[in-house]
Amino acid sequence: MDKNFYITTPIYYPSAKPHMGHAYSSIIADFFARFKSIDDFDVYFLTGTDEHGLKIQRSAEKAGKEPQEFCDEISKTFRDLSKTLNLSNTDFIRTTEERHKKTVQYLWSKLEKNDDIYLSNYSGWYSVSDEAFYNEDEIEEINGNKIAITSKSPVEWIEEESFFFRLSKWEKPLLEFYESNPDFISPVSRKNEVISFVKSGLKDLSVSRKTFSWGIPVPNKKDHIIYVWLDALTNYLSALNYPDTKNTLFNKFWPASIHLIGKDILRFHAVYWPAFLLAANVTLPKKVYGHGWILSGDEKMSKSKGNILDPLEIIEKYGLDSLRYYLIKEVSFGNDGNISQERLENCINSDLANNYGNLCQRVVAFTIKNCEGKIPSKIKFLEDDLKILNKYKKNLDNIRSKIDEQNINFYIDYIVSSLFEANKYFNDQEPWKKKNDQLRLNTIVYTTLEIVRKISFLIYPIIPETSLKALKIFNILEPNIKLETLSNNEYIQKGNIINKIDILFKKIEKNND
Ligand code: MSP
Numbered sequence: 001m002d003k004n005f006y007i008t009t010p011i012y013y014p015s016a017k018p019h020m021g022h023a024y025s026s027i028i029a030d031f032f033a034r035f036k037s038i039d040d041f042d043v044y045f046l047t048g049t050d051e052h053g054l055k056i057q058r059s060a061e062k063a064g065k066e067p068q069e070f071c072d073e074i075s076k077t078f079r080d081l082s083k084t085l086n087l088s089n090t091d092f093i094r095t096t097e098e099r100h101k102k103t104v105q106y107l108w109s110k111l112e113k114n115d116d117i118y119l120s121n122y123s124g125w126y127s128v129s130d131e132a133f134y135n136e137d138e139i140e141e142i143n144g145n146k147i148a149i150t151s152k153s154p155v156e157w158i159e160e161e162s163f164f165f166r167l168s169k170w171e172k173p174l175l176e177f178y179e180s181n182p183d184f185i186s187p188v189s190r191k192n193e194v195i196s197f198v199k200s201g202l203k204d205l206s207v208s209r210k211t212f213s214w215g216i217p218v219p220n221k222k223d224h225i226i227y228v229w230l231d232a233l234t235n236y237l238s239a240l241n242y243p244d245t246k247n248t249l250f251n252k253f254w255p256a257s258i259h260l261i262g263k264d265i266l267r268f269h270a271v272y273w274p275a276f277l278l279a280a281n282v283t284l285p286k287k288v289y290g291h292g293w294i295l296s297g298d299e300k301m302s303k304s305k306g307n308i309l310d311p312l313e314i315i316e317k318y319g320l321d322s323l324r325y326y327l328i329k330e331v332s333f334g335n336d337g338n339i340s341q342e343r344l345e346n347c348i349n350s351d352l353a354n355n356y357g358n359l360c361q362r363v364v365a366f367t368i369k370n371c372e373g374k375i376p377s378k379i380k381f382l383e384d385d386l387k388i389l390n391k392y393k394k395n396l397d398n399i400r401s402k403i404d405e406q407n408i409n410f411y412i413d414y415i416v417s418s419l420f421e422a423n424k425y426f427n428d429q430e431p432w433k434k435k436n437d438q439l440r441l442n443t444i445v446y447t448t449l450e451i452v453r454k455i456s457f458l459i460y461p462i463i464p465e466t467s468l469k470a471l472k473i474f475n476i477l478e479p480n481i482k483l484e485t486l487s488n489n490e491y492i493q494k495g496n497i498i499n500k501i502d503i504l505f506k507k508i509e510k511n512n513d
Contacts, residue, residue, distance in 0.1 A: 005041040006253035007033050010261045011050040011093065011235050014074030015059040018081045020339070021262065021294050023311040024331065027324050028291060028408070029260045030087045034461035035403055037088065039483040044253045046239045047082060048093035049075040053228030054128045057214035067214045071096055084312065086320060086464060093239045095216075095231055103238035104231050105219050107280055111165065112219075116279040122162035122206040129153035131228045132268075133206060151264065163208040163224060170275040171202045177274060183287060185270045186406060187334040190263060190290045194270045205272065233273045237282070256285040258406075263290040289406055292336040294327075309339065321463035322348045322505065328462050329416075333408040345508045352466075355419040356459065357504035359426070360470050363448045366431065367498055375449060375474075376442030377494040385447040386489070388425050391418075392454050393487040399458075400483075415458055422451045446492075449473070453492050457481050466504050473498050 009029045012022050026047060033045040051071040060070035071094070079092050093100060111117045125134040127148050134148050134155055141147075146155050178184060178195055185191035208224035209215070215225035236259065240250040261269050269288045277284050296309065314323050326344045329351070331337030367373060381389070395414065402410040426448050434441040453474060460467035460481050468478060474492050485491050 003041050004044075004252050004257075005033070005036040006044045006240075006256045006258075007036075007046070008236050008256055008259050009047040010265060011048040011095065011232055012078050013055060014049045014051055014071050014078060015055055017074065017077045018311065020309045020311050020314075022078070023081065023085060023323075024294050024327050025260060025262060025291065026082065026085055026087055027327055028333070030085065030089070031324075031328055031408065031461045032258070032260070032403070032406075033088050034464060035483075038457065038460060038481045039400065042252070043088075043090070044240075044249070045087070045089045046091050046093060046236065047078075047087065047089045048091070048235060048239075049078050049095070050228070050232040050235070051075065051094055051096045052215040052225075052231050053131050054209070054212050054214070055131055055228075057212055058128065060214075068096065081311070084315060084320070085324070088464075091239050093235050095235060097238075099241070100235060100238040101216050103242055104216050104226060104234045106243050107234050107237070107276070108226060108230070109219055110280045111276065114279055114281070116166045116169070117163050117207065118166070120162065120164050121160070122164075123159040124157070124206075125155040126158045127151065127153045127155045130264075135203075158211070160210050161224075162206040162210070163218060163221075164204040165207045165230070165276070165279070167202045167205040167272070167275055170278055171198060173278055174198050174202075174271065174275060177278075177284065181284075181286075184274075184284070185266070186287060186289045189334075190266055190270075194266060197267065198271060202271070202275075229268050229272060230276065233268065233276065236285070242282075255283045258287045258289055259285055260289050260291065263292060266290040289334075292331065292334060294331065295336050295338045297338075314341075314344070318344065318348060318508075319505075321466045322352065325352060325463050328408060329412045333406065345510065348505055349507050349510075351416060351419070352463075352505040353507045355416070355423065356455070356466075356470075359419060359423050359448075359455075360452055360473065360501065360504060362426065363445065363452060364473055364498060364500060367445050367449065368500065370431070370435070370441060371445055373497055375492050375494055375496045375498060376446045378439060379443040379446045379494075380439055381443060381447070381489075384425070384429065385443060388421060389447060389450060389489040391421075393489075396483070396486050411458075412462070415455065415462075418451075418455055418458070422448065422455065425451070446494075449498070450489060450492055454486050457483065457486060469501060469504060472501050475499065 007029050009025050012018065029045065033043050037043045056071065057067050060067040063070055075094055082089055082092060125139055127134060130148060130151050130153050138149055139146050139155055140149050147153060148155055175198055185194050207227040207230050208218050209227065210224055213225060215228060216231050218224040218226055236256055240253055241247045242250050259269055274284050311323065326347045330343055330347060399411065399414065429444045431441050431444040456467045456470045
C-alpha cells in the first residue's frame with residue numbers, strides 16, 4: 001500500500017491580508033495532513049502564495065509599492081498565519097521563487113513542443129479580481145456595470161495578441177478521465193457541475209497576456225506573460241522540483257493525493273489543470289475537493305465585499321484550538337457555512353470545556369486521590385469496560401475509510417459521541433462508590449484513562465495543541481501519537497505517575513442581556 005500522502009491548499013493571492021476563508025482551507029488541509037501523519041503516512045503538505053498577474057500588479061500600484069516588495073510583505077502575513085494556525089505544512093511556496101519559475105517555463109515549453117499552444121488574438125471579457133475569462137453568457141449588466149454572474153466581480157473587455165492552449169482538444173479525454181476516475185472531483189454535486197461545463201463544449205484558452213509585465217515571461221517571447229492560472233497551478237509540481245524526475249520528492253509524492261480548494265476555483269483545478277497535465281504527459285492528481293464557503297450573512301466572505309472576519313481577532317479572543325474545532329465541526333464539510341460568535345461560544349462550552357476538558361480533569365483528580373496518582377497496575381476488565389474500549393479497535397478501519405472519503409462530519413460525530421459515552425461510563429460506573437473494591441475502582445480508572453488517551457489521539461488532527469496538553473497526563477509526546485495504537489486497550493503504562501494538567505478550555509460566561 002502507498003503510504004505517501006501529498007496534500008495542497010490553494011496558493012493565496014497576497015493582494016490583502018488573510019481572512020477566515022483562507023484560514024478555513026488551510027485548517028482543513030492541516031486536519032487531513034495530521035490525520036495521515038498519525039496513521040503512519042509520509043506527508044507532504046504544501047501551501048503558499050500566488051503572486052503574479054494583473055490583480056497583484058494593480059494592488060501593488062494602489063499601495064504605491066513595487067510588486068515584489070508588496071508581495072514580500074503580504075506573503076509574509078500568510079506565512080505568519082500558517083504558524084499562528086499551527087499548520088504542519090512541509091513547504092510554503094511563493095510563485096516569485098526561482099524554483100517555481102523554472103518549472104513553469106519548462107511546462108510551457110513542453111506544451112509548446114507537443115503543439116498544444118499557438119499564437120492568435122484574444123478578444124473577450126476578463127475579470128481581474130478572479131483572473132478569469134468569461135463568455136458573453138456568463139456576464140450580466142447591473143446598473144450599467146458588467147459583472148461575472150457567478151462571482152459578481154467586474155469584468156473588462158480585452159483585445160490583444162495572445163497564446164492559446166488547445167483546450168478544445170482535451171474535451172473528450174477529460175470526459176473519459178472523469179468517467180474512469182469517479183472520485184476525481186468531490187463532492188459529487190460539484191462533479192456534475194464540472195462535467196456539464198465540459199460537455200457544453202470547451203473553447204481554446206488564452207494563456208498569455210501582453211498588456212502588463214508582472215509575471216513569468218513566455219520562453220523566447222518575452223513580451224508575453226504566462227497566464228497567472230497556468231503559472232499558479234504549476235506550483236503543485238514546482239514544489240516537488242519537477243521536471244527533475246530523478247529527484248525523490250517528485251517520484252515519492254506525485255500524483256498529489258488531494259488538491260483541497262474552495263468551490264470558486266473548481267473549474268481551474270478540475271478542467272484546466274488536468275488538461276495541461278494531459279497535454280504535458282504528466283500523471284493526473286488523484287482528487288480535487290471543492291469545499292464550500294464561509295459565509296457572512298448570505299454572502300461569501302471576501303475582501304471586496306468588506307465583510308471579513310479576522311481569524312487573528314477570533315484566535316486572540318478564544319484561542320486557536322477553539323477556532324479550529326469550530327470551523328471543522330460547524331461548517332458541514334463540502335457545504336457553505338455561516339459562522340457566528342454565539343455558535344462558537346456554544347461549541348467551546350459544550351464540546352470542549354464540558355465534554356473533553358471536564359472528562360480529563362475529573363479522571364486525573366480522581367486518580368490522584370484514589371490511586372496514589374499512578375496509572376493503576378492491578379486491573380481486571382469486565383464486559384462494560386471491554387465494550388467501550390473495543391469500540392475504537394472495531395471502528396479503526398471504518399474511520400480510515402471515512403477520512404479517505406473526506407467525511408469529516410462522520411469523524412467529528414464519532415469523537416463527540418465517544419466523549420459523551422466516556423463521561424457516561426465514568427458516571428454510571430460510580431468509581432467513588434467502589435472504595436471497598438480497589439480492583440474494580442482501579443479498572444474503572446484505567447479504562448477511563450485509556451479512553452482519554454484514545455480520544456486525545458483522535459482529536460489531535462483537529463486541536464493538536466490541546467491534545468498534546470491532555471497527553472501530558474501520560475507524558476505522551478507528539479511522535480508517539482499513532483492511530484494504530486487505538487487497537488491496544490492496555491497502551492498506557494501501568495504504575496506510571498500521571499501528571500496534573502492545566503484547564504484545557506475555559507468556559508465562556510454568556511451574557512444573556
Ligand atoms: N490564487 C488563487 C488560487 C490558486 S491555486 C493554484 C485564489 N486565491 S484566493 O486567495 O482568492 O483564494 C484561495 C482560496 O481561499 C479559495 O479557493 C478558498 O479555498 C479560500 N477562500 C477564500 N474565501 C473563502 C470563503 N469565504 N470561504 C471559504 N474559503 C474561501 O483563488
